[in-house]
Amino acid sequence: MLDISELSRQSGIAASKIRYYEQVGLVRSIGRKGLRRVFGSDVLPRLSLIALGQVAGFSLGEIRDMLGPGKELSIDRERLAAQADVLDRRIRELSALRDGLRHAADCSAPSHLECPSFQRLMRIALARQAGRGKGEKRPPQAGAV
Template sequence: MFDIDISELSRRSGVKASALRFYEEKGLIVSTGRRGLKRLFAPETVERLSLVALGRACGFTLDEIAGLLGGADIDRDRLRAKATQLDKRIEQLTRMREGLRHAADCTVPVLTDCPHFLRIVKAAGHHRRRYRAEAL
């Protein structure tokens, strides 16, 4: 299979060329050479970019993703910790979804008069404060 230029890689992956150049600087992808002024990449780079996108969606930084894709031993404890963070976020999002559904279906004329809705709001505020504290 022939190498593809940066514009084709961008089209296939949905990642802007400027981001691809940045990813190359960070060591996430590697060009195989140049055709004129355009960088060339192996076609498999599209799959590697999918892994980068997955890592970003999971909340990893680009430096963390570079470490995971670097070929060295994978820090499995870090993966488990990220999975635990995702579990907490999923729980929070589930509560938020249920709160929105309750708000949409609640028969109380003024939502702030609904005790169930007020509990949801209070819980959301509590989780936001805790999330900020964990981020610091």
């Protein structure tokens, strides 16, 4: 058994986040020790899976649905494969963006606005922004671009 402060220390996750995870049904305490929540040691792998799911771009609701409420973890392999496909598309997009930015940095055109490749990048960026405004789900991002 781990009280919430020990769980926080071992997992590196703030106690407030662990309380929030409990509130939204991702983890479950097994009782209290004084005023502190107490968790079973089986919650550590679950916190790791939650962290992995978030890094992979799943929402907390999607993670909760995949992990289920019990101690037995049953991860939907089809959802994992579908998310891997989303990440593959995002990698291709980011690679193309990187290549376009490198080209624009080295472009011999007098102005970036005269560079056909840079104009193409701007059109793609505008189309992506317009698509997001129409309910398109934003792809996961590991960091700012």
